[in-house]
Amino acid sequence: MASEGLFDDLRIVELSRGAGAAYCAKLFADLGADVIAVEPPGGSALRRRGPFAEDTPGLERSGLFAYLNTSKLGVTLDVATRRGRLMLDQLLEGADILVEDNAPSWMDGAQLDYAHLSKAHPELIVTSITPFGQDGPWRDYQGNDFIAQHTSGVAYHNGARAEDLVAEPPIVLPGYLGEFAGALAAAAGTMCALFERETTGLGTHVDVALQDVLAMNQQVDIAWVTYGGRVPSRSATAKPPIPYVGQQPTADGFIDVITRTEGQWRTFLQVLGDPEWAENELFKDMNSRSQYWDALEPLVQQETRRFGKQDLFRRGQAAGVSTAAVNTVADAAEAEHFAERGSFVEMEHSVLGQTRCPGPPARFAGDVWGIRRPAPLLGEHNREVFCGRSGYSERELVTLYQAGVV
Amino acid sequence: MSPLPLDGVRVADLSWIIAGPYGTYLLARMGAEVIKVEGIAAFDHIRDNPPFADGVRGLNRSGFFNSINPAKKSVTLQLDDAEQLQMAREIILASDIVVEAFSYGTMDRIGLGYEGLRKEKPELIMLSCTGFGQTGRDRSLRAFMGTVHAYTGLNSVNGHAGGHAGGHEGGPPKAAGGTWADYATGLTLVFAVLAALRHQRRTGCGQRIDLAMSDVVLAMMGAPFMDYFLNGRVGVPRGNAGSAVPQDAYPCTGDGFDKLTTGDAWVAISIETDEQWDALCGVIGDAELSRPEYRDVIGRRRHAQAIDERIAAWTRARTALDATAALQSAGVPAGPSSSSADSLAQPQFQARGFFMEPEHPEVGRCRVPNMPWRLRANPDPPCAPPPLLGEHNEELLGGLLGRPREVVDAINAARDEVLRSHE
Numbered sequence: 001m002a003s004e005g006l007f008d009d010l011r012i013v014e015l016s017r018g019a020g021a022a023y024c025a026k027l028f029a030d031l032g033a034d035v036i037a038v039e040p041p042g043g044s045a046l047r048r049r050g051p052f053a054e055d056t057p058g059l060e061r062s063g064l065f066a067y068l069n070t071s072k073l074g075v076t077l078d079v080a081t082r083r084g085r086l087m088l089d090q091l092l093e094g095a096d097i098l099v100e101d102n103a104p105s106w107m108d109g110a111q112l113d114y115a116h117l118s119k120a121h122p123e124l125i126v127t128s129i130t131p132f133g134q135d136g137p138w139r140d141y142q143g144n145d146f147i148a149q150h151t152s153g154v155a156y157h158n159g160a161r162a163e164d165l166v167a168e169p170p171i172v173l174p175g176y177l178g179e180f181a182g183a184l185a186a187a188a189g190t191m192c193a194l195f196e197r198e199t200t201g202l203g204t205h206v207d208v209a210l211q212d213v214l215a216m217n218q219q220v221d222i223a224w225v226t227y228g229g230r231v232p233s234r235s236a237t238a239k240p241p242i243p244y245v246g247q248q249p250t251a252d253g254f255i256d257v258i259t260r261t262e263g264q265w266r267t268f269l270q271v272l273g274d275p276e277w278a279e280n281e282l283f284k285d286m287n288s289r290s291q292y293w294d295a296l297e298p299l300v301q302q303e304t305r306r307f308g309k310q311d312l313f314r315r316g317q318a319a320g321v322s323t324a325a326v327n328t329v330a331d332a333a334e335a336e337h338f339a340e341r342g343s344f345v346e347m348e349h350s351v352l353g354q355t356r357c358p359g360p361p362a363r364f365a366g367d368v369w370g371i372r373r374p375a376p377l378l379g380e381h382n383r384e385v386f387c388g389r390s391g392y393s394e395r396e397l398v399t400l401y402q403a404g405v406v
Numbered sequence: 407m408s409p410l411p412l413d414g415v416r417v418a419d420l421s422w423i424i425a426g427p428y429g430t431y432l433l434a435r436m437g438a439e440v441i442k443v444e445g446i447a448a449f450d451h452i453r454d455n456p457p458f459a460d461g462v463r464g465l466n467r468s469g470f471f472n473s474i475n476p477a478k479k480s481v482t483l484q485l486d487d488a489e490q491l492q493m494a495r496e497i498i499l500a501s502d503i504v505v506e507a508f509s510y511g512t513m514d515r516i517g518l519g520y521e522g523l524r525k526e527k528p529e530l531i532m533l534s535c536t537g538f539g540q541t542g543r544d545r546s547l548r549a550f551m552g553t554v555h556a557y558t559g560l561n562s563v564n565g566h567a568g569g570h571a572g573g574h575e576g577g578p579p580k581a582a583g584g585t586w587a588d589y590a591t592g593l594t595l596v597f598a599v600l601a602a603l604r605h606q607r608r609t610g611c612g613q614r615i616d617l618a619m620s621d622v623v624l625a626m627m628g629a630p631f632m633d634y635f636l637n638g639r640v641g642v643p644r645g646n647a648g649s650a651v652p653q654d655a656y657p658c659t660g661d662g663f664d665k666l667t668t669g670d671a672w673v674a675i676s677i678e679t680d681e682q683w684d685a686l687c688g689v690i691g692d693a694e695l696s697r698p699e700y701r702d703v704i705g706r707r708r709h710a711q712a713i714d715e716r717i718a719a720w721t722r723a724r725t726a727l728d729a730t731a732a733l734q735s736a737g738v739p740a741g742p743s744s745s746s747a748d749s750l751a752q753p754q755f756q757a758r759g760f761f762m763e764p765e766h767p768e769v770g771r772c773r774v775p776n777m778p779w780r781l782r783a784n785p786d787p788p789c790a791p792p793p794l795l796g797e798h799n800e801e802l803l804g805g806l807l808g809r810p811r812e813v814v815d816a817i818n819a820a821r822d823e824v825l826r827s828h829e
Binding site for chain 2: 006007009019023027031049050051052053054055063064066067114132133134135136137138141142143144146147148150151152153154155157158159160165166168169170171172173174175176177180181184185186187188189191192193194195196199200204205206207208209212213215216217218219220221222223224225226227228230231232233234235244246247254255256258260317320321322323324325326327328329330331332333335336337338340341343344352355356357358359360361362363364365
C-alpha cells in the first residue's frame with residue numbers, strides 16, 4: 001500500500017457516465033489524489049457494465065466498475081435538483097479538477113457548462129471527454145466508444161486484411177478501449193492545465209474528443225494518403241506497404257512476427273530452418289516481398305505451422321527477431337514476466353472478495369502508486385463527505401436521502 | 407502569443423519510432439523545448455520509412471517521421487564517440503526531463519545510466535520507454551507494438567465474431583489495427599513525466615519512471631481481465647457485438663465524402679436504450695422493425711440477425727453520411743465508419759481543424775494530426791515543422807554547449823554524408 005503519492009495535494013471531483021472519466025480520475029487517485037466520484041442516486045451507468053462477478057448483475061458486482069474506481073470516495077447526488085446542484089458546487093469549492101464524460105447538452109441542462117462552472121470556480125480545471133468534442137457540427141451528435149472508434153478510422157483499419165469486404169465489416173477494438181485512450185489523453189491534458197494554472201492562476205476547459213484521440217492511430221495511413229496518394233484499403237488482396245510477416249498460424253495458436261530489416265528477415269528464415277524458397281529471386285528484398293506477398297505468405301505459414309506458439313516465440317527472440325506468441329487473456333494473466341513485474345495486483349472488495357486487477361500503467365520510483373481503498377459501494381461516503389466536509393447534519397442528510405437528492 | 411503550459415521546460419529525447427516521439431511531440435506542442443538526440447548512423451530510423459514526399463527517398467522526406475516529430479529540435483551525436491557522448495550527457499544534464507527508448511540496460515552500458523546522472527543532477531526526471539519494462543524476465547525482449555499487442559492478449563480478444571457479426575462465438579484473433587500501444591504509451595508518457603515534474607517543483611525530488619508498453623495495454627484491458635479474474639472466462643473476439651443491441655457497422659451505397667473512396671462504405675449504429683430504438687424505428691419506417699417483441703433489449707438480442715438484416719436493407723440505399731444525418735437528427739447514435747482517407751474530409755474533423763499542414767523546409771506541405779486535447783485559452787498551439795536531421799546542431803552544440811566552430815562543422819559534415827547516402 002502506497003503511503004505518500006505524487007498528488008497528495010490534489011482534489012478531484014468526478015461525474016462519470018462511462019469508462020473515460022472513471023479511468024482518468026483513477027490515474028490520479030492511485031497516485032494519491034483525493035477523488036470524489038459523484039454518482040446519480042440510482043448508481044453510475046458504469047455499475048451496469050459487465051463483466052459481473054459470477055455473471056450475476058448487480059450494482060456492486062461489476063468488475064469493470066470495481067477496477068476503475070479504486071482509491072476513490074463515492075457519493076450519490078442528483079445534480080439535476082437545485083439542492084443537488086448546490087451540494088455539487090460545495091464539493092467543487094475546494095476542488096482543483098472536475099473530470100466528466102457526459103453529453104455537452106446534458107452538462108448545459110444541469111448548468112454545468114464551462115461558462116457556469118468557471119464563473120463560480122475560476123480556478124477549477126474542467127476536463128470533458130466526449131465522442132466528438134465541445135464544438136463543431138457534431139458536438140451534439142449521440143455517440144459512445146463504439147461510434148467514436150468507427151468515425152475515427154480505428155474500426156475501419158482494425159478490420160483490415162478482410163478476405164470478404166462485405167461479410168467482414170469494420171470492427172471495434174474490444175473492452176471500451178477507445179474510452180481508455182480518451183482517459184489517457186484527458187489525464188495528460190489535465191496535467192498541462194495544472195501547469196498552465198501555475199502561471200495564469202486560472203482554471204481552464206480541457207476538451208478531449210474521443211475521435212481526435214483515436215485518429216492518431218491512423219496517422220501512418222494518413223501519411224500514405226498525403227505523400228503516397230495511396231488510399232488505404234481493407235482488402236486482404238491489397239499489398240501491405242511493408243510486409244512485417246505479421247500474425248501467422250502455428251501448431252497451437254498464432255505467432256506475431258515483425259521483421260523491419262533485411263537482417264531480421266534473414267534471421268527469421270534461419271529460425272524457420274532456411275526453407276528452400278528463401279533464395280527465390282522474387283523474395284530478395286522488401287519491395288519484392290511486398291509485391292509477391294500473396295505467394296510468399298502461404299510458404300511462410302507452412303513453416304510456422306511446424307512450431308508451437310511459445311516455442312517459435314522463444315526461438316525467434318533468442319535469434320533477435322521481434323516475435324511474440326499471440327497470448328490468450330489467461331496466458332497473459334498468468335505470464336511469469338508480469339508476475340515478476342507486478343503488472344497485476346491484488347484487490348480486496350467487500351462484495352467481489354479478494355481478486356486481481358491490472359496494475360499501474362507507469363511505474364515511479366518509491367512507493368507512490370497503490371490501491372488506497374477499494375471502489376466505493378453506492379453512496380458509501382455520503383456521510384463522510386456531506387457531513388464531514390460540506391457541514392450537513394446527519395438529520396439533514398436523512399432529509400436529503402428521503403427527498404431523493406442523495 | 408499566449409504563454410504555453412510547458413514554456414521553459416527542456417526535454418532531452420533519446421527515443422524513436424512512435425511511442426516516445428509521439429509523447430515528446432505532445433510535450434513540444436505544449437511549449438517544451440524538445441531536443442531529439444539522434445545518432446548520425448543511428449538516426450530515428452522512421453526517417454528512412456516510406457511514404458516519402460513525392461516518392462523520393464530521403465531522411466527528411468518521410469511522411470511517417472514528419473507527422474510525429476513536429477515542433478522539436480534535432481541534434482546528431484554519435485554515442486559511441488567519447489567526445490560526442492559527453493555532449494549528449496551535457497544536453498541531458500541541461501534538461502528537466504530525459505526520455506529514452508533504448509533496449510533494457512543500454513543507457514547504463516553507454517554511460518548514461520540514471521544512477522550516474524542523478525549524482526550530478528538529483529532533480530533530473532528520467533523516463534525509460536520499452537516494450538516490457540525494466541524488471542521481469544522478459545524485459546529484454548525485442549519488442550514493437552505488434553509484439554506487445556500479441557503478448558498482452560489484446561489480439562486474442564480482437565477480431566470478428568465467429569459466424570454472424572452479432573453472434574457470440576469468437577472468430578480467430580486479429581492483430582490490432584493501427585498502432586494502438588504506441589499512441590497509448592505516448593499519452594501515458596506525457597501524464598507520467600508531468601506528474602513527476604509537478605512533484606519535482608514542489609519537493610525538489612527527481613524521478614525514475616519505468617514505462618512499459620505492455621503495462622499501458624494491460625491497464626486498458628480492464629474488461630477482459632476482470633472477466634478472467636472474477637469468472638475464469640478467457641475472452642474471444644466478438645467483433646462489433648456489445649451490450650448495446652443492435653450494434654454493428656451496416657453497409658452503405660457509398661460513404662458520401664466528397665474525395666477519396668475505398669470501395670466499401672459503412673455506417674455504425676449503437677442502440678443503448680429503448681428510446682433510441684424507437685427513434686431508429688421512426689427514422690427507418692419499416693413495419694417489420696415495429697414488432698412488439700423487438701421493443702426491449704431481450705427481444706432485440708434474440709432477434710438480432712433479423713433486425714440487422716432490416717437495418718442493412720435501409721442503409722444499403724444510402725450513403726454513410728446521409729444515414730448518419732438522418733439517424734442523428736432523431737437522436738440515434740450513429741456515424742460513418744471511415745477510412746483514414748475519409749477522415750480528412752469528415753465535417754467534424756474539418757470544423758475542429760484536426761489535420762494541420764505545417765510548411766516543411768524541404769518537402770513543403772506535411773500533414774500532422776492536431777492535439778488529442780484542447781486547452782480553452784490555447785486550443786491550437788503553434789506547430790513548427792519537424793526538424794531536418796541535425797538541423798539544430800549549431801544552435802545546440804555551438805550555442806547551448808559552447809563547442810567551437812570546427813567541432814560543429816565536423817559533426818555537420820558527418821551528418822551530410824549520412825543524408826547523401828540515404829537519398
